Amino acid sequence: MDLKDRYDVLIVGSGPAGAGAARALHESGLDALIVERSKLPRYKMCSGILFPSSRKFIADHFGELPEDMLCSPKMIKGNRIKPTNDSPIMDTPFSLFDPGKDLEEEGLNVWRSDVDLWLCSQSDAAIIDECRFNSYRKEGQEYIINLNRSGKDIEVRTRYIVGADGTLSRVRRTAFPGFDEKVGQIHCYEEYYTGDIDLEPEWLYIFMDRSVTGYFATVSFKEDKIIVVTGVNQRESVKPYFKTFREHLEKWHGMVVSKTTSRHGIVLTDMSARRNYCLGKENILLTGEAGGFLRGGEGITSSLASGTAAGNAILESFNTGKLAIHSFNELAAEELSNCEKVHADLEAATGFNVFMRD
Ligand SMILES: Cc1cc2nc3c(=O)[nH]c(=O)nc-3n(C[C@H](O)[C@H](O)[C@H](O)COP(=O)(O)OP(=O)(O)OC[C@H]3O[C@@H](n4cnc5c(N)ncnc54)[C@H](O)[C@@H]3O)c2cc1C
Numbered sequence: 322m323d324l325k326d327r328y329d330v331l332i333v334g335s336g337p338a339g340a341g342a343a344r345a346l347h348e349s350g351l352d353a354l355i356v357e358r359s360k361l362p363r364y365k366m367c368s369g370i371l372f373p374s375s376r377k378f379i380a381d382h383f384g385e386l387p388e389d390m391l392c393s394p395k396m397i398k399g400n401r402i403k404p405t406n407d408s409p410i411m412d413t414p415f416s417l418f419d420p421g422k423d424l425e426e427e428g429l430n431v432w433r434s435d436v437d438l439w440l441c442s443q444s445d446a447a448i449i450d451e452c453r454f455n456s457y458r459k460e461g462q463e464y465i466i467n468l469n470r471s472g473k474d475i476e477v478r479t480r481y482i483v484g485a486d487g488t489l490s491r492v493r494r495t496a497f498p499g500f501d502e503k504v505g506q507i508h509c510y511e512e513y514y515t516g517d518i519d520l521e522p523e524w525l526y527i528f529m530d531r532s533v534t535g536y537f538a539t540v541s542f543k544e545d546k547i548i549v550v551t552g553v554n555q556r557e558s559v560k561p562y563f564k565t566f567r568e569h570l571e572k573w574h575g576m577v578v579s580k581t582t583s584r585h586g587i588v589l590t591d592m593s594a595r596r597n598y599c600l601g602k603e604n605i606l607l608t609g610e611a612g613g614f615l616r617g618g619e620g621i622t623s624s625l626a627s628g629t630a631a632g633n634a635i636l637e638s639f640n641t642g643k644l645a646i647h648s649f650n651e652l653a654a655e656e657l658s659n660c661e662k663v664h665a666d667l668e669a670a671t672g673f674n675v676f677m678r679d
Contacts, residue, residue, distance in 0.1 A: 322447060324449065324470070324475060325352075327463075327478040328352050328478075329480050329639070330352070330479060330480070330482075331353075331464075331477065331481070331482050332354065333483065334356075334485035334609070335438070335441045335485075336437055337625045338485035338609025338628035338631075339355050339441060339609075340383075340437065340441045340443070340444070341485075341608070341625040341626065342483045342606075342631045342635075343632070344628075345631070346446065351635070354446060354447045354448075355447070356454055356468060357448065357450045357451075357452065358450075358453040360451050362438045364585065365434065365437065366509065366585045369432060369543065370428040370430060370431075370541070371436070372415050373416070373424035373425045375429075375619075377425070378626060379625070391429055391430060391431055392544050394523045394542065396428070396429065396523065397523060399414040399428075399524065400527050404529050406533070406573070418617055418663050418666055419616070420662055421659075440625075449470065454486065454492060455468060455469055455491070457482060457496075462480065463480055464605070483608060483631050483632075483635070484601065484605065484611045485608045485611060487610050488590050488610045489501075489590075493607050497599055504592055506590055507552045507553065507589040507591065508588055509550060509552035509586065510563050510584070510585070511549060511550040511584070512583070514546065514578045514579070515578075516577045517576070518574050520574055532562075532565055535551075535552060535553030536552050536675045536678060537551075537552070538566045546582065549567060549570065551563050590610065592613030593614060593676075598613040598614075600646065600653060603644050603645075604638065604644060606645055608628045612627060612653075614626075614660055616662075617663040617664055619663070623659070623660060627653055627656050630653045634648035
């Protein structure tokens with residue numbers, strides 16, 4: 322697809338935050354472009370569970386999710402939490418940490434690569450992959466964007482920028498140099514295995530013992546794969562924790578690995594846990610994890626909701642001539658209070674803030 326010289330809205334990132342913004346702009350008449358640095362469909366390290374609130378948000382705003390996006394086991398019953406290695410596993414339904422009305426009880430097990438692309442395609446925004454946002458400069462009422470598409474630098478003009486580019490957002494770092502010095506990082510690592518383990522695939526297992534993780538470690542299942550994850554704060558090295566966690570699963574949960582089929586790493590931030598949000602300025606809006614939206618460990622609903630708020634704020638700005646950030650501050654407030662509620666509920670249940678463990 323050829324790039325035009327000018328778009329009304331440039332959305333950086335094709336995750337749920339970008340999809341939410343694009344969907345809110347659907348059929349508005351505004352010319353929107355989503356740029357994604359990876360080749361689509363792209364892998365996103367994530368347990369890939371659509372919590373009941375995500376199911377409802379998607380049904381209400383995007384329509385019915387195609388059945389072939391689900392992987393087995395299709396239904397996830399909730400979280401099974403092990404606060405320490407010695408404590409018994411506690412069954413916790415999603416409803417304990419998932420605010421919203423009229424929600425189903427179960428979550429859906431999905432491939433993020435497929436769902437995110439499907440969500441983005443439910444809008445009339447153009448999507449260009451292997452196209453990285455580098456920087457912007459302002460010229461009058463417009464932003465001149467520097468993109469790198471398959472190794473080549475290009476410039477496009479836009480009136481609005483939506484930063485939906487995840488935890489280490491380049492849009493955030495360009496618009497707010499210095500902000501990230503106050504952002505704590507949680508380094509996460511995962512391995513996919515074939516083999517056996519004596520845990521039930523219909524649950525998301527969360528282990529919190531400090532010997533295996535700096536925030537929480539998880540075991541989940543997709544098709545024939547066992548997915549093991551842990552994360553630690555940036556002062557620590559994640560691999561030794563992962564090794565201890567794997568040994569714990571082998572010793573106490575009968576895990577036998579036949580083959581390691583893939584390995585991934587990702588960074589989460591403590592922005593949401595510390596209420597250290599960064600929502601943007603003027604006509605640059607930061608959504609999803611780029612802005613610090615995260616409901617504890619659940620981020621799909623939060624990204625969809627904040628992306629939708631950004632799209633609606635742009636519509637309002639376009640109609641009234643006011644800067645989009647003013648409407649976005651108002652429209653995003655409900656989702657920020659959902660994030661805060663979940664962090665408070667998690668802290669009350671565990672006795673500590675999982676994103677700020679010593
Ligand atoms: C281990 C783990 C497990 C999780 N499990 C769950 C779960 O089961 N359920 C749940 O609801 N949430 C879960 N989350 C949280 C969830 O994955 C995130 O909150 C959510 O994906 C954030 O969406 P987003 O749209 O803000 O960012 P992302 O989904 O990260 O999308 C950002 C996109 O921007 C692109 N991008 C980045 N920089 C640029 C650039 N410069 N130019 C162009 N494109 C760029 C990236 O390639 C990416 O595709 C989990 C997170 C982790 C780390």
